[in-house]
Amino acid sequence: MQQPVNRQVILKSRPSDIPQAENFAVIESAIPSLNDGQVLVRNVYLSVEPAMRGWVSAVANYSEPVAIDGVMRSLTVGHVVESRHPDFQNGEVVTGMFGWQDYAAVEAAAIQRKVPDNGLPISTALGVLGINGLTAYFGLFDLSQPGPGDTVVVSTAAGAVGSCVGQLAKLHGCRTVGITGGPEKVDLCREVFQYDEAIDYQTDDFEAALALACPDGVDIYFDNTSGPISDAVMRHINVGARITLCGTASITRWDPIPQGPRVHRQLLVNRARMQGFLVFDYVDRYAEALEKLTPLVRNGELRYREAILDGIDQAPDSIASLYRGDNLGKRLIRIAPDSI
Structure with a gap:
């Protein structure tokens, strides 16, 4: 043998x-x-x-x-x-x-x-009960600190992290707006992950669709992409907005450091906070998050x-x-x- x-x-x-x-x-x-x-x-x-x-x-x-x-x-x-x-x-x-x-x-x-x-x-x-769900949990609740009625915008909204963020925010009483690419993923955001609005950045008039989806501005932006999508969202942030930097999927080269619109003015005028994080910084709290996430997955509230x-x-x-x-x-x- x-x-x-x-x-x-x-x-x-x-x-x-x-x-x-x-x-x-x-x-x-x-x-x-x-x-x-x-x-x-x-x-x-x-x-x-x-x-x-x-x-x-x-x-x-x-x-x-x-x-x-x-x-x-x-x-x-x-x-x-x-x-x-x-x-x-x-x-x-x-x-x-x-x-x-x-x-x-x-x-x-x-x-x-x-x-x-x-x-x-x-x-x-x-x-959902691993690195992606944990990233969503800590990035949303520790950094973004959502409150009922907040408008939460999520890029790569149909992805393993983004889909969890959107659902957890929705369960917390927020209004959720997902940004994704392609009609199949838009349908997934709306029908499975229960976003209030879903925008296809590939085919929609993105700027107009974003303004329509966020008539009262953006309180939380969970950023998985950076790049032009994030540049557009930054123009809609509210006073006290929280921007959580989770990923930079749109940036294909990191050397030299990418240049683009400076967001300092939006952050200053709106007294907003932008912060990056890594889920590996929360290893000693994984059990806490899993205790909250597991029953949500088991009963179908977190898909x-x-x-x-x-x-x-x-x-x-x-x-x-x-x-x-x-x-x-x-x-x-x-x-x-x-x-x-």
């Missing part, structure tokens, strides 16, 4: 822009053996994030770039298949930054959390969509696919059965 191998996606070359399939290679290696205190995880789902573009870039970022010939950094969820640590048992489901590979031998400290049997698919631990690709060979093109807008929902790669 052929022995199982560990398939790994490694970074072969550093992209100057959005990572493409040719920047990666799929290789095979031996399944790693364990040292005392380590755990062997059989990954089931690999996560694909827009932030991965920054993780492989040579331009200064909030984390060290993935090394050439190194396994691509990624959040994953999988099963413990061997443990040499007393806190982890075979069969438990865990999540962490285990990389694009079949198997990962990790220190116990690298395990972000155990995923409970909550009646939901384990894939949700990477999306989600997943766009799942099958097979590790799909990984090299998956980041580029994300930026092409091919997915409707959280992009995941399934490389093993959900249960063992």
Whole structure:
């Protein structure tokens, strides 16, 4: 019988822009053996994030770039298949930054959390009950601080983060306006994620549509894009507006620093606040957010969509696919059965 191998996606070359399939290679290696205190995880789902573009870039970022010939950094969820640590048992489901590979031998400290049997698919631990839902929760409630009746505008509103932000704001009594691209995503925003208004920046007269959707101005802007979309929204901010910077998807090159309209005057005149954040700064509060989010997902108040690709060979093109807008929902790669 052929022995199982560990398939790994490694970074072969550093992209100057959005990572493409040719920047990666799929290789095979031996399944790693364990040292005392380590755990062997059989990954089931690999996560694909827009932030991965920054993780492989040579331009200064909030984390060290993935090394050439190194396994691509990624959040994953999988099963413990061997443990040499007393806190982890075979069969438990865990999540962490285990990389694009079949198997990962990790220190116990690298395990972000155990995923409970909550009646939901384990894939949700990477999306609505993972990095995306957590980003939405902390970005909205800690930074944006919504109040009933606030107008909340969200860019990439049909995405894994944006869709959560819109729904959480709606549940909090806000009026929600989603910005997205394409009629299918507009329908998703309106019919599934229950935005009060949804704008297609690709085909609508965006400036006019935005003014019509926000007749009383914008109290909160949850920014996942930067660029021209954000420039337009800034012209509508109210006194005391809160702008939360979560992503810069429209910026394809970071060196030199992009130049554009200066927003200082809008911020000054409206006494508004603009702040960036990273969800990894909130690790010690993940349990708090999950306690609030899990029942909302279970009872259908917080809806989600997943766009799942099958097979590790799909990984090299998956980041580029994300930026092409091919997915409707959280992009995941399934490389093993959900249960063992």
